[in-house]
Amino acid sequence: MPDPIFEARNISKRFGPVRALNEVSIAIGAGELHSIIGENGAGKSTLMNIFCGRLRPDTGALLIDRQPVHFSSPKQAAAAGIAIAPQEINLVPALSVAENIMLGAQIGARICGGAVIDWKATRAEAIRHLHEVDDQIDPASRVGDLSKAQQQLVQIARAAATDARILILDEPTATLTHRETARLFDYIRSFKARGHSIFYISHRLDEVKALSDRITVLRDGALAGTLDPATATREEMVTLMAGRPPSAMRQEPRRIPGDAPVVLKVTGLTRPGEFQDLSFSLRKGEILGVSGLIGSGRTEMAKCLFGLTRATAGEIEYFGQKTRFTSPLQAIQAGLIYLPEERKQEGIFPLLSIVENAAMPSMARFRGLLAMRNREMLAEVMDYIALLKTRIGSPRDAITTLSGGNQQKVIIARWLMRDAKVLIMDEPTRGIDVNAKFEIQAVLRRLTEERGLSIILISSEMEEVLDVADRILVMHEGRARGIVDAAGESQESLLKLAMT
Template sequence: MGETILEMKQIDKSFPGVHALDHVDFNVRRGEVHALMGENGAGKSTLMKVLTGIYTKDSGTITFEGKEVEFHNAREAQDAGVIIVHQELNMVGDLTVAQNIFLGREPKKGFGIDDKKMIEDSKALFERLKIEIDPRMKMSDLTVGKQQMCEIAKAISHNAKVIIFDEPSAALTEKEIEDLFVIIRDLRAQDIGCVYISHRMDEIKVITDRVTVMRDGTYVGTLITADSTKEDIINMMVGRVIYEDPKTHSMCPPDAPVVLKVENLNAGKMVKNVSFELHKGEILGFSGLMGAGRTETARALFGADPKQSGTIYINGKEVDIKSPQDAVKYGIGYLSEDRKRYGVVVRRSIAENTTMACLENYMSGVLINKGAEKKVAQDYVDQLATKTPSVDQLVVNLSGGNQQKVVIAKWLCKNCDILIFDEPTRGIDVGAKNEIYKLMNKLASEGKSIIMISSEMTEILRMSDRVIVMCEGEITGDIDIAEATQENIMDKATRNID
């Protein structure tokens, strides 16, 4: 770790009804990876947005390379070498990968853009980072994980002195995270200061040198990572210790009826002859690497993508699901991994989003019963501990993790019998994660059936009654939780690859 390159002092920032930052201190040294931690809504992203000129601070000072600075927008920060990789993806879907990476600084040829150079430079960049993406592909055709890797590559392609990673790993699988860590170690070796925001404790221990913890918009303290335990950090974040024990046996009764049966489902390139059964009251974990076909299976099942063949039975009866509307009619809810694209309407309030999938229950004649809508929304805000001044708040103003809670509320409100949770706790802090786990267990014990797609091994082992493993579009394992281990899951997850 080198000298301090960046120092934020007594940063204060308020939004209407929210004191997001209350005189926060934070600094970064050259060649360190500095974790910034705290519960959802603690103020991490806001602090980093103040730093990079996206938000204007109310008071406080920022010193960069010995001089007081004030960046007025992200561009100014970027030109000075302070670069942020955002929590929410913000690439332009209709442009190619290369166009996105060089957006606003395209290489010129005559009066036009030098497409060839742009593609070659992108290729070189990906090669250097050992990322396998074709720069000519349209952004919207990439998986969320791949899009995230593009954002990271783009950040690195600038001449950075400080890089902020705001929950980069939330959209990545274990393998991609390993790749990311190789990149980050390389940046550190080049004396670049990295800020790393994540809710995953294991990552913090592996990749960071120091940890700063925030709570409710205030600075709590800074620790040397090597000298502190996971429990120390969690305790600082939430003021109590939380244990993460794996499940030892299935909670689903052995004679529970089959509520959903999928037979030889084929869809697109990533779903090949998928067959499985889901029982009443069961939490069925879907494990696998990114690109294993888990989301594609869920989407085909839900009617969001067309299927080529296969039969679906609900409570023993064959059903024809052609659209998400059909799926919802049969009592299936799908909590998507990509909340921005499918989950919430960010320009609407929490209350409106909560009742969106079941508005018919909140109508009085032709009008929406706003009182009832607000009441149910408030119930879920309380139950999930969503941090907001009121249910009238627009979702766009919530922190990332709190937006995810609104998506969960929306499907819970719908009261579906079969719930597909695709990466349900992505970007959710340890305390709130625990609340969501409790809620899932409660739903299962009440007889709801849950498919939980997760790339986090600890989550699979802690929540599932049974684990389905997928690899390259096929099911390669079906393991009772009593027998499941990290090793036998990983073994099946990579079976078709080697």
């Protein structure tokens, strides 16, 4: 193991009654990529936020080159060579890409003793850093107009532009396409080759295994163990994360009876530039996976079914009736619900509590004769919170006190509480730990069996689609490449279908 250039010793941190970190010690050497893995709420982001000066530890010490350091702001940490691309998007939407990157790294030119910023040089530097991470983002575009994935990349460029020698990447690939991910990995390799170090956080265990020099597992805010990526198996990682071996890692294949009623039938659906001539059907109690690379038109199709956009040709039959929803409200009233991909931006009411966030769209159901039936509402929310293994303190806490993955589960609970007949879920388990992912898949299966719910599940993770879906619609560049039974397929066969 190389000599540590950065060390954390016995770091503890509490948020009120929650002990987020308990005596955690960890180190990183020059040129090392050290991954931190753990279940949702294990304390990964809290630890990283302490390393980069966004949070202060209650107790414990940080050392750079064996000298103690204290950060009371991210600026101080950046000056010491530590920068973070955080899990949540934290950019100024109204400013340009270049300006956002420049905010992190202003090159000072000292004139007459006062610090003056050389904007031209700074801008050139910003663009250079951006291009190292991605070459398709226009530095002049407004950050608010970029996709979530592009915003993620801008955050990485901004961290890199501080000339950090320790870079912290908290879930960098959760929203990235294959192409963007591959490019980011190239960047990571070149960053390491310069002798710099990276703390890497991800729920994608294959990625962690491939990139890491060392893997540390956090469980309940404490160190659970260290693994050697060369030999560690997926099972070992999951066992250490959860504190017990996984009960199961995949759902049993099943087959929906051919005489189950068709609830949604789509014929020749077309919206030029987005998707062409899509035809498929969805049966009662069925989970139809939609697979394909990002940009294959999956989200556009979902938005159209939900009434957010109009098709120019084709037909939709909903429970045997020719239907065209002209607004989401109409769709929701008819029991068709779409859980969008970009939940963090569109989905959270940050000032409200966990229970309010979950129950908001279902409030009407709990309106009593004189007052809200609060106790019933709370009980139902708590059922789903438990079902999805969500880690919360009190349901009255603000949703922003939850870890990223646990916020996501609250939003999933919200949509499961609606009395849906057809649920379209777009990348529902992104950022969710492997065990919880399995639980969510099991819940989806149960809802289809017990309530006759039908689900369209859009996911970039072929493994997930293969595990939980009954049939799979494979899309490529806006067209259906085929519909196959999940049972007979593999990742390779799906990819082949999507690409050729």
